[in-house]
Amino acid sequence: MSFELLHKLCSTPGVPGREEIFREVVSKELAPYADEMYTDAMGNLFARRRGTGKNPRKIMIAAHMDEISFIVKNIHKDGFVYFHPLGGFDPRVLVAQRVKVYGREVLDGIIGIKPTHFTTPEERQKVTPLDDLFIDLGLPVDKVKELVRVGDCITLERELIRVGNFYCGKTLDDRVGVYTMIEAFRKFSTSEDDIYAVATVQEEIGVRGALTASFGLAPDIGIAIDITIAADMPGVEEKDHCVGMGKGAAIKILDSYSVSHYGLVSFLRDLAEKKDIHHQMEVLPRGGTDAGGMQLSRAGIPVCTLSIPCRYTHSVVESVHQDDVAMTIRLLTDFLEHSAEFTY
Numbered sequence: 400m401s402f403e404l405l406h407k408l409c410s411t412p413g414v415p416g417r418e419e420i421f422r423e424v425v426s427k428e429l430a431p432y433a434d435e436m437y438t439d440a441m442g443n444l445f446a447r448r449r450g451t452g453k454n455p456r457k458i459m460i461a462a463h464m465d466e467i468s469f470i471v472k473n474i475h476k477d478g479f480v481y482f483h484p485l486g487g488f489d490p491r492v493l494v495a496q497r498v499k500v501y502g503r504e505v506l507d508g509i510i511g512i513k514p515t516h517f518t519t520p521e522e523r524q525k526v527t528p529l530d531d532l533f534i535d536l537g538l539p540v541d542k543v544k545e546l547v548r549v550g551d552c553i554t555l556e557r558e559l560i561r562v563g564n565f566y567c568g569k570t571l572d573d574r575v576g577v578y579t580m581i582e583a584f585r586k587f588s589t590s591e592d593d594i595y596a597v598a599t600v601q602e603e604i605g606v607r608g609a610l611t612a613s614f615g616l617a618p619d620i621g622i623a624i625d626i627t628i629a630a631d632m633p634g635v636e637e638k639d640h641c642v643g644m645g646k647g648a649a650i651k652i653l654d655s656y657s658v659s660h661y662g663l664v665s666f667l668r669d670l671a672e673k674k675d676i677h678h679q680m681e682v683l684p685r686g687g688t689d690a691g692g693m694q695l696s697r698a699g700i701p702v703c704t705l706s707i708p709c710r711y712t713h714s715v716v717e718s719v720h721q722d723d724v725a726m727t728i729r730l731l732t733d734f735l736e737h738s739a740e741f742t743y
């Protein structure tokens with residue numbers, strides 16, 4: 400486990416549609432292990448390792464490069480910056496956060512809020528709608544207008560740290576998935592099938608990159624690597640926990656974007672049992688992954704998602720358990736080595 404690599408992935412920006420800086424980092428990590436690499440028109444990155452079989456099939460593993468983030472919508476006459484969200488934000492967790500604005504320079508900023516001294520008891524009970532939130536850059540309006548333009552990217556700012564057995568920070572969705580994909584792509588010895596590690600774009604705004612990437616590639620099987628919701632915390636009934644932290648790699652049965660291929664689910668579960676890899680089965684009532692895009696490509700593709708349980712998803716304190724990350728890397732690596740045994 401390389402904390403340094405995960406840290407680097409978490410601190411590199413990747414706004415939907417503007418994944419180029421992040422793609423460069425991923426590309427460097429995958430290149431030494433790939434026989435071929437290319438990027439498509441949407442910006443999806445493909446790394447191919449050739450299979451040893453006579454008629455190798457194409458296995459696509461996908462993790463998304465984009466993060467929930469914002470773009471500059473408007474600059475207020477006093478220099479405050481209004482922003483448009485890219486991805487599913489909860490405005491409750493945005494106030495008093497630090498951000499980075501990628502203007503002509505990279506600027507630090509603050510999502511401001513009226514001080515408690517000046518709020519009424521009613522105001523204190525209310526959540527400020529996303530539309531009313533603003534960024535303070537600590538600069539006069541002229542300077543802001545010189546450095547920042549409408550459409551510039553904004554990301555949340557928070558350093559990845561260890562908290563007990565957790566890794567905690569922003570954008571573990573899906574940096575931990577990209578990390579898992581890189582590690583498995585490096586680790587697997589050989590496969591009879593062609594393995595394509597695909598770092599996709601624009602997942603957070605409707606699973607767009609995976610759809611076009613899989614149309615272009617026409618894979619035989621698709622596996623998405625993403626986080627899933629671990630709701631095992633106070634205030635949530637046990638029946639609604641979905642998955643638990645530290646209980647292993649989650650094999651997705653379904654979410655609201657995809658129903659995993661039953662044969663593929665069984666194959667992954669059997670593999671995990673045979674290899675003694677801690678795992679759990681996942682039924683997620685809301686949300687989706689790149690598997691949703693892959694499944695609906697062309698005439699349809701058997702898909703499954705390997706998920707890493709994540710608490711506090713879509714906040715700056717997203718948390719994953721180190722054992723779950725390790726187990727997901729192991730299961731994915733084993734799958735890549737044994738994919739040829741799966742037929743449908």
Ligand SMILES: [Zn+2]
Binds near residue numbers: 463573
């Ligand atoms: Zn995700």
